[in-house]
Amino acid sequence: MExxxxxxxxxxxxxxxxxxxxxxxxxxxxxxxxxxxxxNVELSIGQGMFGxxxxxxxxxxxxxxxxxxxxxxQSGEITVCGVPIENAREIRKIIGYLPQEFSMYxxxxxxxxxxYLAILSxxxxxxxxDAIQALLEKVNLTEHRHKKVRALSGGxxxxxxxAQALLNNPRVLIVDEPxxxxxxxxxxxxxxLLSELAEERIVILSTHxxxxxxATCEDIAILDEGRLLYNGTVEGLLATAxxxxxxxxxxRRELSQFKKELLITGMHMQGQxxxxxxxxxxxxxxxxxxxxxIEDAYMLYLNQNGVGAxxxxxxxxxx
Numbered sequence: 001m002e003x004x005x006x007x008x009x010x011x012x013x014x015x016x017x018x019x020x021x022x023x024x025x026x027x028x029x030x031x032x033x034x035x036x037x038x039x040n041v042e043l044s045i046g047q048g049m050f051g052x053x054x055x056x057x058x059x060x061x062x063x064x065x066x067x068x069x070x071x072x073x074q075s076g077e078i079t080v081c082g083v084p085i086e087n088a089r090e091i092r093k094i095i096g097y098l099p100q101e102f103s104m105y106x107x108x109x110x111x112x113x114x115x116y117l118a119i120l121s122x123x124x125x126x127x128x129x130d131a132i133q134a135l136l137e138k139v140n141l142t143e144h145r146h147k148k149v150r151a152l153s154g155g156x157x158x159x160x161x162x163a164q165a166l167l168n169n170p171r172v173l174i175v176d177e178p179x180x181x182x183x184x185x186x187x188x189x190x191x192x193l194l195s196e197l198a199e200e201r202i203v204i205l206s207t208h209x210x211x212x213x214x215a216t217c218e219d220i221a222i223l224d225e226g227r228l229l230y231n232g233t234v235e236g237l238l239a240t241a242x243x244x245x246x247x248x249x250x251x252r253r254e255l256s257q258f259k260k261e262l263l264i265t266g267m268h269m270q271g272q273x274x275x276x277x278x279x280x281x282x283x284x285x286x287x288x289x290x291x292x293x294i295e296d297a298y299m300l301y302l303n304q305n306g307v308g309a310x311x312x313x314x315x316x317x318x319x
Contacts, residue, residue, distance in 0.1 A: 020079075020081050020082035021046065021047045021081060021171065021202065022044060022045060022046045022047070022081065022202070023043070023044070023045040023067065023078070023079070023080050023081070023172065023202060023204075024043075024044055024077070024078070024079045025041055025042060025043040025044070025045075025067075025076070025077075025078050026042055026076055026077045026078075027040050027041075027042060027075065027076040027077065028040070028041040028042070028063075028066070028073055028075075028076035028077075028078060029041075029073065029074045029075045029076055030059075030062055030063075030066060030071065030073055030074055030226075031074050036226055037059050037062040037226050038059050038062055038063060038066070038073075038226045039225075039226040039227050039228075040076075040228075041063065041076070041223075041226075041228050042228065042231075043221055043228070043231060045202060045204065045219075046202070046219075047198075047200075047201065047202050048198050048199075048202070048203070048218065048219070049194065049195060049198040049203045049205060049216050049217045049218070049219075050202065050203065050204050050205070050217060050219050050220070050221075051205050051207070051212070051213035051216070051217035051219070051220040051221070051234075052064075052204060052205065052206040052207070052220070052221055052223065053207065053208070053210065053213050053220055053221070053222050053223070053298065054208060054222060054223035054224055055208055055224065055307075056208055057225075058208075058223040058224050058225065058226070059223045059224075059225065059226040060176070060206040060207075060208075060223055061099075061100060061176055061177075061206065062226075063206075063223070064097070064174050064176050064204065064206050066078070066085070067080065067085070067095070067172075067174060067204070068091070068092070068095050068097040068174055069085060069088040069091040069092055069095070070097070073085070080094065080095065080172060081094055081171050081172065081202075093168060093170075094168075094170055094171045094172060095170050095171075095172045095173075095174060096165030096166050096167075096168065096170035096172070096173045096174070097165055097173075097174045097176075098158070098161040098162055098165045098173075098174070098175040098176065098178060099176050100176040100177040100180070102157065102158065102161040103157075104117075104149060104160075104161075104164070105149055106148065106149050106150035107148065107149075107150070108148070108149055109145065109146050109147060109148055109149070110136070110141055110144055110145045110146070110147055110149060110152070110160060111132065111136075111145040111146060113149055113160070113164075114132045114135070114136070114145075114160075114163060114164065114167075115128055115132060117164050117167060118131060118132060118167050121167045121168050123167065131167060131169075135163040135166055135167070136163060138163070138166075138193075139159040139160065139162055139163045139193060140159065140189075141156060141159055141160060141163065144156060153186070154181055154182055154186070155182050155183070155186030155187075155189065155190065158178055158179075158182065158186075158190060159189075159190070159193070161178075162175070162178075162193065162194075162197075166197075170201065171201050171202065172201060172202045172203075172204070173194075173197060173198075173201055173202070173203045173204070174203075174204045174206070175194065175203070175204070175205055175206065176206045177206060177207055177208070177209075178190060178194070178205070178207070178212075179191070179207065179209060179212055180207075180208075180209065187212070188215075191212060191215050191216050194216060195216050198216075205217065210294050210295040210298050211294075211295070213234065213294060214234065214293065214294035214295070217234060218233055218234060218235075219232070219233055219234075220232070220233070220234055220237065222237075222298065222301065222302075224302065224305070224307050229301065229302070229305050229307075230301055234294055237294065237297045237298070237301065238292055238293075238294060238297050240297055240300065240301060240304075241279060241292035241296050241297035241300045241301075242292060243289065244279050244280060244281060244292070244296075244300060245265075245277070245278075245279050245289065245290050245291070245292040245293075245296045245300075246277070246278055246279075246280060246283055246284075246287035246288060246289055246290065247275060247276065247277050247278075247287060247288055247290050248275075248276055248278075248285045248286065248287035248288070249273055249274070249275050249276075250273070250274050250275075250276060250285070251272060251273065251274070252269075252272050252273070252274050254274075255267075255274055255276075258276055258278075258285075261284075262276070262278040262280065262284075263278055263279050263280065263299060263300070263303055264276055264277065264278045265277050265278060265279060265295055265296050265299050266295075277290070277296070279292075279296050279299055279300040279303070
């Protein structure tokens with residue numbers, strides 16, 4: 001009788017999740033003592049890839065941990081696929097979480113660590129074997145299954161982190177700063193993996209790396225000091241910077257003056273010549289107008305909303 005009730009509960013939960021594949025956040029507030037980390041946040045997140053962008057300390061990790069039922073909110077409402085956030089046990093069954101600082105069982109092999117975590121997730125022996133094999137193939141770690149976790153590269157450890165987060169086949173996958181410190185090739189590989197996973201679930205990508213958002217997300221939110229500054233599409237954010245992005249060539253000796261006067265988003269050096277990319281309400285220094293990218297729009301939006309952001313300068317070939 002007890003097993004029949006449990007199966008009935010599972011069926012009901014799965015049907016509810018299928019009907020409501022979204023996250024709804026209303027009036028969310030979170031404090032650490034007297035410091036307010038989240039300020040009346042309101043968001044609706046649907047299936048696919050959703051980007052959460054903000055500087056370090058903006059409140060992104062606090063929001064992620066709250067959605068994963070690892071932190072309690074002070075006020076507001078959250079439902080994840082129709083499940084109230086207060087029902088932490090049910091929330092953890094439908095969410096996979098990769099934290100910013102990910103470490104696990106360094107003395108175990110990849111296969112041993114995955115097997116142990118699968119046991120903790122309640123998977124039976126046969127299910128564990130099939131799930132682990134499929135997940136290691138998905139994250140391209142099959143040939144490394146006998147390697148010690150401590151011997152993996154940074155990118156491999158992040159991919160292992162994704163594999164463990166998918167053990168319970170979650171409807172929602174939350175990844176916090178997943179590409180920080182990765183080399184360009186590994187970063188692209190990781191972005192592609194997340195995009196593939198987002199085809200059948202909600203994936204929330206929290207980062208301060210603007211390029212990760214531009215490459216993977218259609219819908220984004222910008223947080224700063226716990227406030228929601230922007231909630232919309234990447235295309236909509238780009239539109240706010242149209243006609244406000246410029247490039248100008250200058251002698252290296254002029255750079256110090258440019259840095260004082262301009263909101264610079266990129267810089268490229270060629271010999272004694274510097275090519276500066278900046279955002280401005282109007283053209284100056286005989287600069288030429290150019291098409292905005294998401295980094296330009298992000299910097300301009302922060303500046304327009306009173307955030308003292310004047311220091312994001314890229315050098316080398318990226319400008």
